[in-house]
Amino acid sequence: MEVGVCAEAYQGGEPLRHINSAFMTFEVLDHNKEPCTLPRIRPEPMDGRRRFQEAIARKKIRLDRKYIISCKQSEVPLSVPWDPTNQMYLSFNNVSALKMLAARNTWVLTSEKKKVSLYTLEENHMLSFKVETHVAVGAEKVFVLLSDLKCRHKWDPHYKECEVISHVDGDDTIYRVVTPSVSKGGKVQDFILLASRRRPCDSGDPYWIALCSVSLPAYPPTADYNRGEVLCAGFSVEEEATHTKLSYYNQATPGVLPYISTDIAGLSSRIYSAFTSCRTFLEENEDILTSSTATQPGSQGI
Structure with a gap:
């Protein structure tokens, strides 16, 4: 939570003079010294509402500063050149990087809406995020449905187009994905x-x-599109007693962060709506699995 402090001075019967203002961010810990979520608040009308919105805007500015740092880091391309002769190594690294990101134990719960939880992780001047929800569909079916990125536009508004470039093998596919423009009137990304x-x-x-x-x-890259890059992202699907836990991870890069920073700052609820739609998509399509997708061979680990 953010606390604002204002210092004022006065002398005799003179009116108050503003000296300085400061804003401090406090982290509230539970009995296990872990960060806990505060109850949602309803700001008071007029000045209370204004201060509430200004606090959210300051949070967005802090995220944008991380975005500028990420831009400096991305002067070196993040994309790995695809080499069919080195396919096994590239695929291994892809899965291994996601497992390492998921294994971090310093994820912080940012907010929770519509039974969807949003977590963030700040590490080495990089901002990563995790989205977590539960679905009433078996893990195997969730895995198969989410494996085909061509279906993702049905629930994720960030996937405008998706085409298969190459079916490398039963477990690896190369796609070209087109996403909407980050800014109004700007170029779309691919x-x-x-x-x-x-x-x-x-x-x-x-x-x-x-x-x-x-x-x-x-x-x-072409002149009609801004070429974006994903450093590490993906899903983990875990079978639990009564539901399946679905987690999505993304190590935010300059091409990705603008899509999520407004949700992290509390200025929009697009990510929560997207994963609510994902949950509905999975539950409505759990019995609609094409034979070609369902029978693809699966590798047992990496």
Whole structure:
């Protein structure tokens, strides 16, 4: 929570003079010294509402500063050149990077709406986010439905177009994804993504769908699109007693962060609406699995 402090001075019967203002962010811990979520507040009318909106705007500015830092880091391309002769190594690294991101134990719950939780992780001047929800569909079916990125536009407004460039094998596919413009009147973005999926090694392990950017000579950046890059992203799908836990991870890059920063700052609810739609999509389509998708061979781990 943010606390504003105002210092004022007065002398005799003179009116108050403003000296300085400061804003401090406090983290509230529970009995286990873990960050806990405060109850939602309703700001008072007029000045209370104005201060509430200004606090949200300051949070967005802090996120934008991280975005500027990320821009400096991305002067070196993040995409890995795709090499069919090195396919196994690239696929291994794709899944391994997602597992390492998911294993971080310093995720902080930012907010929760519509049974969708949004977490953030700040590490080495990078901002990562995690979206978590539960669905009443078996983990295997969730895994199969989410493995085909061509279906993602049905629930994710960030996926405007998606085409398969190459079916590398039963577990790895290269896609070209087109996303809407970040700013009004700006260019749309496109991404060349390697999607690597893995079934559990042992009972109780999650399913994984890992995404990262690759570069292909046949698909260079064009003048009509801003070429975006994904460093590490993807889903983990974990079977639980009565539901399936679905988690989405993304290590935010300059091409990705503008789509999520407004949600993290509390200025929009698009990410919550998207994953509510994802939950509905999975529940409505759990019995509609094409034979070609359902029978693809699966690799047992990495």
